[in-house]
Amino acid sequence: MATSMTLDDGEKVLLSTVLQFQNKLANVFLTATQLVVETSIKPRSHDSTLDARPAPSSGPTTTVIDLKEVFAVRPERRVSFKSSRFRFSSGKKPHLLAEEQIEGTNAFSLYQIKRVSKHRWRHKTCLFVCRDYGTCHIWMNKIEEQLKNPEWQRPKRLLVFVNPYGGKKKARKIFNDKVRPLFELAGIYSEVIITKRQYHARDVVYDYDLKTIDGLVCVGGDGTFSELLNGLLDRTNSEANIEQTFRHKPLSPSIRIGIIPAGSTDAVVCSMVGINDPITSALQIVLGDSLGLDVTALYKKEEFLKYTLTMSSYGYYGDLLKDSESLRWMGPQRYTYSGAKKFFANRAYEGEVSFLLASEEDSHPRDQSICYYGCEKCRQAGLKSQQAISLRDVPPELDSGAAGDTNSPSSRVVNTMRDGWHRVKGRFCAINLATISCRCDLAMTGMSPAAHLGDGCMDLILVQECSRLQYLHHLLRITDNKADQFDFEYVQVYRVKEFSFQPLNEPEDADEGEGEEREGCGSRWRKHSRMKSSNDSNSVWNCDGELLEFPTLYFQVHCQLIRMFGRGIEEQSKEVTISCPMCCGGYDSDK
Numbered sequence: 001m002a003t004s005m006t007l008d009d010g011e012k013v014l015l016s017t018v019l020q021f022q023n024k025l026a027n028v029f030l031t032a033t034q035l036v037v038e039t040s041i042k043p044r045s046h047d048s049t050l051d052a053r054p055a056p057s058s059g060p061t062t063t064v065i066d067l068k069e070v071f072a073v074r075p076e077r078r079v080s081f082k083s084s085r086f087r088f089s090s091g092k093k094p095h096l097l098a099e100e101q102i103e104g105t106n107a108f109s110l111y112q113i114k115r116v117s118k119h120r121w122r123h124k125t126c127l128f129v130c131r132d133y134g135t136c137h138i139w140m141n142k143i144e145e146q147l148k149n150p151e152w153q154r155p156k157r158l159l160v161f162v163n164p165y166g167g168k169k170k171a172r173k174i175f176n177d178k179v180r181p182l183f184e185l186a187g188i189y190s191e192v193i194i195t196k197r198q199y200h201a202r203d204v205v206y207d208y209d210l211k212t213i214d215g216l217v218c219v220g221g222d223g224t225f226s227e228l229l230n231g232l233l234d235r236t237n238s239e240a241n242i243e244q245t246f247r248h249k250p251l252s253p254s255i256r257i258g259i260i261p262a263g264s265t266d267a268v269v270c271s272m273v274g275i276n277d278p279i280t281s282a283l284q285i286v287l288g289d290s291l292g293l294d295v296t297a298l299y300k301k302e303e304f305l306k307y308t309l310t311m312s313s314y315g316y317y318g319d320l321l322k323d324s325e326s327l328r329w330m331g332p333q334r335y336t337y338s339g340a341k342k343f344f345a346n347r348a349y350e351g352e353v354s355f356l357l358a359s360e361e362d363s364h365p366r367d368q369s370i371c372y373y374g375c376e377k378c379r380q381a382g383l384k385s386q387q388a389i390s391l392r393d394v395p396p397e398l399d400s401g402a403a404g405d406t407n408s409p410s411s412r413v414v415n416t417m418r419d420g421w422h423r424v425k426g427r428f429c430a431i432n433l434a435t436i437s438c439r440c441d442l443a444m445t446g447m448s449p450a451a452h453l454g455d456g457c458m459d460l461i462l463v464q465e466c467s468r469l470q471y472l473h474h475l476l477r478i479t480d481n482k483a484d485q486f487d488f489e490y491v492q493v494y495r496v497k498e499f500s501f502q503p504l505n506e507p508e509d510a511d512e513g514e515g516e517e518r519e520g521c522g523s524r525w526r527k528h529s530r531m532k533s534s535n536d537s538n539s540v541w542n543c544d545g546e547l548l549e550f551p552t553l554y555f556q557v558h559c560q561l562i563r564m565f566g567r568g569i570e571e572q573s574k575e576v577t578i579s580c581p582m583c584c585g586g587y588d589s590d591k
């Protein structure tokens, strides 16, 4: 069975035999990355070992299975090898008529990803029947060996946090019914922690022996993920003696994080996968793909507060969050209710935003280039940030004088300062800063549809004071997949690297000396949600769904600081809906 032949594409054949596939005899060739099945063949009658014929050329009878998308190989019940006696029992599932005269099985199934509509993944099984037990054993072992390809970095041990409190409170069920079976099938051991309180996940991450696991998984919403992210980054910095001072350079953790959506918004998952579907996310973790995500460091003036990843908003979304906090009993509906309430209030807040524009080559939020799987912009940015890691530019001089106006619309003044910083003074209904596109059920293309996952930039969206009707137009466009939500005179959007906001009336610090401090930790971890420094003329910040009640903040984005399990959004046109009753119908993971 072992062979020295190669396929047409030059891949070395590791194993080749005649097997039974879809009730037909087939030449099957295994390489390090593929299983090539050539059907419509007759075995040579004189060949008692049923060794395969020469390498197949691709044609209509050739099926290529990409092993990168296979996550398990499992024995099946024994089946007659003779194709005339190979029959299915009733129904879709290929339960086979067993012939159990010889001990051990002669059949195995491959568990492979299948793409269904709208970025949704499921899995299918492909059954192969061998002539005898020995052949089956050799095939299964050899395939398992290839699935352990170290380049694919598939996790074997995971620490899983399940938040039973977030979203519709279904995280536990989602994990047990939909995720755990897939992890077990893929041979992944998972230690499960059900979170008991706020910051439980963060505290565990801080103390856990991370060397014993290949990744962290959060079954929850953006808030739970944010806790893991912050715990992990704080710990990584602390262990590397990096002080989280103003504009510090955080170190990238070596461990990856995966998210199974079970929250209210699930913006991180939607932006990474294109859909909030627990099975799809579980399958992406199982396959071990990696994705670098930008992370934004957030400072209160010069004091480091935390890292954020989705959206930080002042004005409308800040007020909305504040109002919805006491309505958690309503579940995700609370956001719709508070959203309507704050829309009718139609408040605007006065202040000054300063930002450092991304360079031209970093693209623009309205260039309509969507961040898809294999995104070239993110790849280039990742390379660039690796090279430039030690060549950080000088800190901004926020107080330096204005050097001139750029494209200043009548309603405001945009000043460019000597060091490339821009400044806009005005009254704003909303100031939104999106590190990633922030897709969710209500806004399927996201708050900033062309934002990238790992280009080292944030999209700054400024909505100037406007009428209710005008604001409604803008909001409706966000929920409309095809319309441009930035195409209004009162909306400006910029791609930026750094950003700061100063309200017109700086409130006095009410939280000096308050807040929780974590001992033995490089950084100070405060309970920011308790921090209050607002007054009536100011709004509050909604940072990744957490309320920060003082307005003067500074943000700096770090290119691909965290590595996630996932592959990014696949372009719809490349997705294929596979419907194969012979081998795919039986073991759908969504059953």
Ligand SMILES: Nc1ncnc2c1ncn2[C@@H]1O[C@H](COP(=O)(O)OP(=O)(O)OP(=O)(O)O)[C@@H](O)[C@H]1O
Pocket: 163, 164, 165, 166, 167, 168, 195, 196, 197, 198, 199, 200, 220, 221, 222, 223, 224, 225, 227, 262, 263, 264, 265, 266, 267, 545
């Ligand atoms: N057992 C628990 N009891 C109370 N709060 C908890 C518990 N476990 C975790 N939490 C907290 O629940 C908060 C909300 O969780 P999460 O973000 O996952 O859900 P969500 O807010 O509904 O979803 P999203 O953030 O996507 O809108 C987190 O900040 C987390 O600290």
